[in-house]
Amino acid sequence: MKITFHGAARSVTGSRHFVETASGNVLLDCGLVQGPRREAEKRNREFGFEAKSVAACVLSHAHIDHAGNLPLLVKQGFDGNIWCTHGTRDIASAMLLDSANIQMSDAAFMNRQKRPSEPEVLPLYTPDEARAAIQRMIAIPYGRTVDVLPGVTARFADAGHILGSAVTVLRERKNGASKSVVFTGDLGRKRFPILRDPQTVEQGDVYITESTYGNRDHGGDVAEAKARLLEVMKRTASRGGHVIVPAFALGRAQSLAYLLHELWAEAKLPRMPLFVDSPLSIDVTGIYKLHPECFDEPTLKYLSDGVPGDPFGFQALTYLRSTEESKTLNARQGPFLVIAASGMCEGGRVLHHLKHGVMDPRNTVLIVGFCAKHTLGRRLADGAPVARIYGVEYPVKAEVVRLDGMSQHAGRGELMEYAVTQKKAAAAFCVHGEEEQVTAMKDGMKAAGFGKVEAPALGESFDL
Numbered sequence: 310m311k312i313t314f315h316g317a318a319r320s321v322t323g324s325r326h327f328v329e330t331a332s333g334n335v336l337l338d339c340g341l342v343q344g345p346r347r348e349a350e351k352r353n354r355e356f357g358f359e360a361k362s363v364a365a366c367v368l369s370h371a372h373i374d375h376a377g378n379l380p381l382l383v384k385q386g387f388d389g390n391i392w393c394t395h396g397t398r399d400i401a402s403a404m405l406l407d408s409a410n411i412q413m414s415d416a417a418f419m420n421r422q423k424r425p426s427e428p429e430v431l432p433l434y435t436p437d438e439a440r441a442a443i444q445r446m447i448a449i450p451y452g453r454t455v456d457v458l459p460g461v462t463a464r465f466a467d468a469g470h471i472l473g474s475a476v477t478v479l480r481e482r483k484n485g486a487s488k489s490v491v492f493t494g495d496l497g498r499k500r501f502p503i504l505r506d507p508q509t510v511e512q513g514d515v516y517i518t519e520s521t522y523g524n525r526d527h528g529g530d531v532a533e534a535k536a537r538l539l540e541v542m543k544r545t546a547s548r549g550g551h552v553i554v555p556a557f558a559l560g561r562a563q564s565l566a567y568l569l570h571e572l573w574a575e576a577k578l579p580r581m582p583l584f585v586d587s588p589l590s591i592d593v594t595g596i597y598k599l600h601p602e603c604f605d606e607p608t609l610k611y612l613s614d615g616v617p618g619d620p621f622g623f624q625a626l627t628y629l630r631s632t633e634e635s636k637t638l639n640a641r642q643g644p645f646l647v648i649a650a651s652g653m654c655e656g657g658r659v660l661h662h663l664k665h666g667v668m669d670p671r672n673t674v675l676i677v678g679f680c681a682k683h684t685l686g687r688r689l690a691d692g693a694p695v696a697r698i699y700g701v702e703y704p705v706k707a708e709v710v711r712l713d714g715m716s717q718h719a720g721r722g723e724l725m726e727y728a729v730t731q732k733k734a735a736a737a738f739c740v741h742g743e744e745e746q747v748t749a750m751k752d753g754m755k756a757a758g759f760g761k762v763e764a765p766a767l768g769e770s771f772d773l
Contacts, residue, residue: 333364341377360385369494370474396473469497520742523750526720534714550671654685
C-alpha cells in the first residue's frame with residue numbers, strides 16, 4: 310500500500326489523497342482548490358495523476374473543497390464508483406450542480422472582461438458533467454462495510470462536521486493479512502447544534518487527520534457565539550446598518566438559522582428582517598430536513614418540545630432564491646441581516662452584498678468560519694483596508710467581526726482527543742491545514758506518543 314498527497318497538503322483546500330492497493334487505486338476525496346485564480350485553475354485542471362488510473366473514489370463529505378472536482382475526474386476518464394453516505398450523496402447532488410453553474414457563470418463573466426487577444430476562459434465542468442459524476446455515487450449507511458474493490462473495504466462513522474460527513478476506515482486484505490487507513494475527513498465539534506458528535510473507530514494502521522485548527526482552539530463555545538451574534542445584531546441595528554454574513558450554504562447557513570430561531574423563540578432578536586440569500590441554502594436546508602437520523606439528541610428533543618416554527622425556516626427568516634430578490638437588498642433601507650454564500654468570499658451572491666456594503670461604516674461584516682489564505686474572507690478578517698471585488702477595490706469602512714465559535718471544525722483540543730484514539734498507528738499524516746497548523750498538530754501528536762508523524766508536502770508519497 311502506498312499513499313500520495315495531491316491536495317490539502319500544508320493547505321486547507323483541494324483534498325485529494327491517492328491510495329495505491331494491490332487491487333487498484335483508491336482516491337480519498339476529490340476537492341476543488343480555492344485561492345488565487347491562476348494557481349487554483351492550474352491545480353484544479355491537473356490532478357497529478359491520471360483520472361483513468363483511479364479504480365474507486367471514497368468521499369468523506371460534500372463540501373466543495375472535498376467533493377467539488379469529481380465532475381472533472383469523471384470528465385477526464387474516471388469510470389468507477391464514488392462511495393459515500395446517504396446524506397453526502399443527497400447534499401453533493403445539490404452542491405455539484407450549483408458549482409457547475411458557478412463555473413459557467415464565472416467563465417462567462419471573465420470572457421466579457423478579457424481582451425480580444427486573450428484566450429477564451431472555459432469552465433472546469435458543466436451541469437451535464439456534474440450529473441455524470443452524481444450518477445456514479447453509491448450511498449451506504451454509517452457502520453456498514455462494503456467492498457469498494459476486490460479485497461478492499463470501506464466503512465463510515467459519523468464525523469459530526471456536516472450532514473453526511475464521515476470518518477472513513479479503508480482496509481486492504483492481502484495474503485491473509487490486512488492493513489487499514491483511518492481518514493478523518495473533516496471532524497466536527499462536540500455538542501455543536503443539530504448533528505451528532507464525532508464517532509470513534511477501531512485502531513488503524515495508518516491515520517490521516519485534518520488539521521484546520523491544529524494550532525488553536527476556538528474562541529468560545531456555541532453559547533458564547535450565540536451571545537456575540539446577538540450583540541453584533543443589536544449594535545448594527547442601532548446604527549441602522551446591515552449585517553452581512555458570508556457563510557457556506559452547507560452547514561454554516563443551517564447552524565446560523567438554528568441559532569437565530571432560538572433567539573427568536575427567546576424573544577431576544579432586535580427588530581430587523583433576516584434573510585438567507587442563497588438558492589443552494591434553500592436546497593440544502595430541505596435535504597437536512599430529510600435526514601433526522603443524523604440529528605443529535607438535543608436537536609431531536611428541541612424539535613419535539615413544541616417550540617413554534619421550523620428552526621430552519623421560522624417566520625422571521627426569509628429565504629431568497631431569485632437574483633431579482635437578491636438585488637433588492639442592496640437598495641433596502643434600515644437594518645437587516647443577510648446570510649449569503651460563499652463563506653470565504655470567493656464567489657457567489659455575498660460578493661455583491663460586500664460590494665455595496667463594505668464602504669458603509671454603519672454595516673458589519675460578520676466572519677463566522679475558517680477562511681483560507683489568499684481569500685477575500687481571510688483578508689477581511691485580518692483587517693485589510695480595501696476589498697478587491699470583481700477587479701475593483703473598495704475601501705473597507707464597515708465593522709468586521711470574526712466569530713470563531715461558529716466553526717464546525719474541531720479545535721486543537723478535540724482534534725488531539727480524537728487522535729489519541731489512534732495512537733498505535735504505525736504512521737500518521739496531518740493534512741488539510743496551513744503550514745503552522747499542520748506543524749503544530751504534528752508536534753502535538755508526537756508529544757502524545759505517536760511514533761511516525763508526517764506533514765506531507767504536495768505530491769509527496771509514502772509506502773505504508
